[in-house]
Amino acid sequence: MERLFCDPRRCVGCRACEIACAVEHTPAKDLFRAVLDGEVGPPRRRVQTLGGEPYRVAIGGVVLSLGCHHCDPAPCVDACITGAMHKVNGETLCDVERCIGCWMCVMSCPYGAITPRVKALKCDLCPDRRERVGRARYACVEACPTEALFAGTFEEFQKILAEPVVSVWGGRP
Amino acid sequence: MRFVVIGASAAGSSAAETLRRYAPQAQIIVVSDEKITYSKPLLSYYLAGKLGEEQLFFRPPDFYERYKIERIHARAVGLRPEKSAVELSDGRKLYYDALLVATGAAPRFPEVEGIQRDGVFGLRRLEDASGILERLPTARRAIVLGGGLVGLKAAAALKERGLRVTVLVDSPHVLSQMLDESSARIFERIFEQNGVAIRTKAKPVAVLGREKLQGVQLASGEVFEGDLVVVGKGVDPNLELLEGTSIQRDYGILVDDYLRTSVENIYAAGDVAQAQDVLRGEPWINALWPCAVEQGRVAALNMLGKETRYRGSMRQNSVQFFGVPVISAGLAVLTPGPLGGRPGEHDETLEFSPAPGIYRKIFLKDDTIVGFVLVGDVPAAGLLRILMERRVNVAPVKERLLELGPDLGYLLPLIAENREQFAEREFKELVQTVSVEV
Numbered sequence: 230m231e232r233l234f235c236d237p238r239r240c241v242g243c244r245a246c247e248i249a250c251a252v253e254h255t256p257a258k259d260l261f262r263a264v265l266d267g268e269v270g271p272p273r274r275r276v277q278t279l280g281g282e283p284y285r286v287a288i289g290g291v292v293l294s295l296g297c298h299h300c301d302p303a304p305c306v307d308a309c310i311t312g313a314m315h316k317v318n319g320e321t322l323c324d325v326e327r328c329i330g331c332w333m334c335v336m337s338c339p340y341g342a343i344t345p346r347v348k349a350l351k352c353d354l355c356p357d358r359r360e361r362v363g364r365a366r367y368a369c370v371e372a373c374p375t376e377a378l379f380a381g382t383f384e385e386f387q388k389i390l391a392e393p394v395v396s397v398w399g400g401r402p
Numbered sequence: 403m404r405f406v407v408i409g410a411s412a413a414g415s416s417a418a419e420t421l422r423r424y425a426p427q428a429q430i431i432v433v434s435d436e437k438i439t440y441s442k443p444l445l446s447y448y449l450a451g452k453l454g455e456e457q458l459f460f461r462p463p464d465f466y467e468r469y470k471i472e473r474i475h476a477r478a479v480g481l482r483p484e485k486s487a488v489e490l491s492d493g494r495k496l497y498y499d500a501l502l503v504a505t506g507a508a509p510r511f512p513e514v515e516g517i518q519r520d521g522v523f524g525l526r527r528l529e530d531a532s533g534i535l536e537r538l539p540t541a542r543r544a545i546v547l548g549g550g551l552v553g554l555k556a557a558a559a560l561k562e563r564g565l566r567v568t569v570l571v572d573s574p575h576v577l578s579q580m581l582d583e584s585s586a587r588i589f590e591r592i593f594e595q596n597g598v599a600i601r602t603k604a605k606p607v608a609v610l611g612r613e614k615l616q617g618v619q620l621a622s623g624e625v626f627e628g629d630l631v632v633v634g635k636g637v638d639p640n641l642e643l644l645e646g647t648s649i650q651r652d653y654g655i656l657v658d659d660y661l662r663t664s665v666e667n668i669y670a671a672g673d674v675a676q677a678q679d680v681l682r683g684e685p686w687i688n689a690l691w692p693c694a695v696e697q698g699r700v701a702a703l704n705m706l707g708k709e710t711r712y713r714g715s716m717r718q719n720s721v722q723f724f725g726v727p728v729i730s731a732g733l734a735v736l737t738p739g740p741l742g743g744r745p746g747e748h749d750e751t752l753e754f755s756p757a758p759g760i761y762r763k764i765f766l767k768d769d770t771i772v773g774f775v776l777v778g779d780v781p782a783a784g785l786l787r788i789l790m791e792r793r794v795n796v797a798p799v800k801e802r803l804l805e806l807g808p809d810l811g812y813l814l815p816l817i818a819e820n821r822e823q824f825a826e827r828e829f830k831e832l833v834q835t836v837s838v839e840v
Contacts, residue, residue, distance in 0.1 A: 234831070238840050277811025279836060281802060293836070295810055298828040302699060304784075307416070308692035310443040312460035327457070329447060332780050336720040336729045337692055340828065341782035341810045345727065383831050390838045 230319035233352070233367065234386040235293040237279065238394040239377035242292035247272035249372030250296075253355055271344050273297070273352040274369055294369065294378060297321060297342040297352035305334035305343060305351075314349065322356075323349050374398075403428040405705060406488055406496050408478045408643065409504030410434035411442060412691050413672025415461060416698030417502050417705075422469040424706050430470070431496060433488070435477040436527065439465070443691055445531045446555035450562045458528070478505070481647050483665045500667045500705040503644070503655060504698060507637035507673035507689055512547065516609035522631045525556050537630050538563055545569075545618050545628035547606055549576035551721060553634025554593070558723055560632070561598050568626050569593070570604040570618065572635075578742065579636075580719050581728070582735050585775045588761060589723060596724045601626075637689055639674040652676055654687045659711050661701040669705055671697035680714035680791060681733050681772070688715040718787060720780070726759070729783040732773025732790055734765035748772050754804035762804050769797040785813060792823040 248260065250272040255263035263269045274296030303321045306314045313327035314334050323334075325348040335345045344350040355367050365371040370378045375397040379386050405421050407414045410432050418432050440458035447453040456463075466473045474496075480489035481501075488496045509524030511517050521537065523530050542565060546557045549571030557567045569576070575586040576593075590600050605621040609631060617627040639654040650656045650664035654676035661669050661677060672694035679686035693715040703710040718731035736742035748765040755761045757778075764786065765773035771790040776783050786803070789796055796803060799816055810832075817824055818833045 234835065236838075237836055238838065275809065277809045279811050280815040281799075281812040293811060298831075300826065300828045302696075304692070304696075307695040307699070310441050310460065310691050311457075312441070312462075329444075329453070330722060330727075331443075332720045332722070332727050332729060332783070333692060335780055336718060336731070336783045336787060338784035339788035339826070341785040343784075345780055387834070390835065394840075 230299070231380050231382065232299055233274075233296065233354075233370065234379045234381075234383065235295065236377045236379065236386075236389060236394070237291070237293040239375045239397045240276070240293045241375055241377075241397060242276045242278070243374065244276050245372040245374055246274055246294045246369035246378060247276060249368040250274055250352075253358065253368035254350075254353075258361075271346055271350060273342075273344065273350055294373075295340070295342070296369075297338075298340055299352075299354070300340075304337035304339060305349075308333040308337035320354055321351070322353055323351055325349070403499050404497065405430045405500050405502070405702075406498040407432045407502045407504060408434075408488065409502075409506055409672065409674075410436065410439045410473065411504070411506055411672065412694035413504035413506075413675075413698035413701070414502070415439055415465075416695040417504065417671060417702040418471050419461075419465075419469060420699045420702035421706065422471060424703070424708065429472070431472045431474060432466070433474045433476060433478050433490065433496070435475070435491070437475055438528070439473075440528060441691075442526060445525055445528070446552070446559045448528075449525070449531050449534060449556065450559035452562075455528075478643050481643050481649075481668075483647055483649070483668060486667065498667070500669065502698075502701055502705065503663070503668065503670040503674060504672045504694075505640040505643055505674045507639045507687075509552075509633055510636045510638045511633050512606065512635055514606050514608055516611065517633075519609050519611055519615055519631075521611070521615035521629070522609055522633060524633050525552055526637065534560075534630060534632065538565075541565060541629035543568070543628045544630050544632065545626050546632045546634060547618070548634035548636070549573065549600065549602070550579055550634055550636060551577065551719065553632070554589070554723060555721070556632045556634055557593070557598050558596070561596060566599075567597075568599040568601060568628070570606055570620070570626065571600065571602045572605055574602055574737075576600060576602070578737065579717075580721075580730050580735070581775060582763070583737065585728070585730070585735075585761065585763065585777055588777055589726070589728070592724050592726055637673060639676075639687065641674065652685065656685055659714075660704045660709065661697055661712055662704065669701040671701040677712060678714040679716060681716045686715070688717050690715070690717075690719065692718075713791075716791065720783070726778055727780050728775065728777045729780045730773070730775040731783075731787050732765060732771070734767070734773030735763075735775055736773075743773075752800070752804050764803055766796070766800070769795050769800065771796055771803075782809060785810060789813070792820065794820050794823060 255268045328348040359366040441460040477491035544560045544565045546569045608619040610616045655670040673689040676685040700712045720729040733743040734748040738745045750766040752764040760778040
């Protein structure tokens with residue numbers, strides 16, 4: 230199964246992924262309309278500073294973008310008392326219609342990847358995006374200007390990690 | 403192979419699902435004395451009128467057909483391990499290759515006069531909730547015995563239904579199995595503000611009434627009038643099925659780290675199973691939904707011959723009362739006592755209240771998290787929980803643990819230092835990712 234990984238050497242902490250993610254999860258799926266309609270919610274992945282180093286832009290290896298790892302077995306799925314949190318083909322998804330906001334999943338997620346905001350909000354791997362825009366499936370990956378975000382298997386990502394990064398703006402080899 | 407699972411709640415369903423996932427051809431039979439499979443923690447939402455009956459199902463309605471699991475509506479009344487057989491209330495006998503006992507637990511009723519009266523309910527099964535709902539049109543006042551999770555959830559639900567509710571609590575404060583005194587007081591105030599009366603140190607001695615229930619009398623002689631009583635004073639494991647067998651039990655069914663009972667091919671999981679407690683270091687029942695689901699899955703894997711070690715359970719809970727969420731975990735949170743924490747459990751507490759209504763407290767022992775309470779705002783509670791479960795020395799990050807939104811990135815260097823404690827594939831990947839040379 231394809232998952233998302235972030236190369237900390239390439240991540241400059243620009244938060245383009247956060248904005249793209251937040252916008253993707255609005256009804257309008259458009260930044261300006263979402264802002265005007267006041268519909269922007271929290272992003273489901275966040276740029277985080279390693280070890281809480283002061284936030285610095287364009288310093289490789291200090292920031293990275295993190296979200297749900299779609300782990301299996303998923304503690305959030307075990308913990309869900311309504312069946313809202315569930316697995317489909319390896320993906321961990323929350324059926325927000327069923328979510329009652331008990332935050333059992335927030336307590337259980339060892340990666341801190343679920344945001345409690347009335348409903349449990351988490352990465353849903355942009356389920357309808359490819360059909361809608363005809364481009365990349367993931368809003369965050371598409372938005373990343375330095376190609377720090379990568380969609381694929383960890384084995385593929387390891388090959389990227391093995392390659393040196395000359396310049397974050399140069400793209401991946 | 404034929405697998406028989408007794409019980410169709412959290413542990414039973416999770417086990418049946420896992421068995422089917424890895425044994426496509428096996429015969430899987432689930433026996434339950436309840437007609438439908440529903441989520442017991444949701445009963446208070448049903449009672450409050452927030453969820454309908456069909457919203458209590460935590461699996462799709464076609465779960466049993468889809469997974470080709472045979473579900474028998476009967477009570478398992480006898481167990482004959484020497485014949486590998488289970489006897490059912492309808493006279494049938496089921497033979498098994500491996501058996502899972504997931505019979506759960508039943509509400510504990512205090513031994514007071516009149517507790518068997520009509521109008522006294524637990525809140526554990528759908529019929530309890532239905533029974534209470536039937537009485538609502540004629541009831542004006544409700545009395546809840548017990549200030550634990552179930553008692554308070556019931557109290558809040560009945561309040562939302564427009565009843566006058568009084569909660570009678572034996573302990574000095576509510577939620578004594580979940581919160582320390584100062585955190586509990588926050589919730590006592592929230593309940594009072596929402597019109598639910600809470601009386602602590604109140605020991606009931608009798609449920610009064612003739613044909614109709616009239617109220618509850620305390621040891622002090624004081625009488626609280628009420629038209630119905632809900633009991634939320636904890637649960638006891640359902641062990642009747644084991645009578646006449648040599649299966650070892652203490653408070654519940656004793657299981658090893660593979661969730662095996664003392665008798666071959668018989669496993670136990672969920673609220674009936676007394677498995678290892680990672681914090682107490684001894685077998686204990688943490689009657690919690692997430693523990694039951696995990697135990698059901700681990701037991702099923704072992705029944706399948708896929709040897710899987712159960713890491714152990716621990717006390718933890720998350721709930722929301724009148725819109726205020728609270729997550730707490732660990733023993734140090736609890737007042738020392740037979741069921742609570744132990745003296746000397748912690749040597750340091752960190753407290754923080756960044757805004758009105760938001761309160762956080764972390765208990766440490768030798769710079770290791772041994773308990774925490776988050777009230778009002780609960781982001782990333784799972785990060786604190788995993789640091790506690792893995793017994794990580796948090797000295798390097800202590801100063802910032804209480805801050806709003808401690809994030810994984812902040813903790814990753816610490817996790818990398820303690821990598822042997824974090825064996826999950828995803829943690830390994832993360833450690834490898836952040837260890838790459840810049």
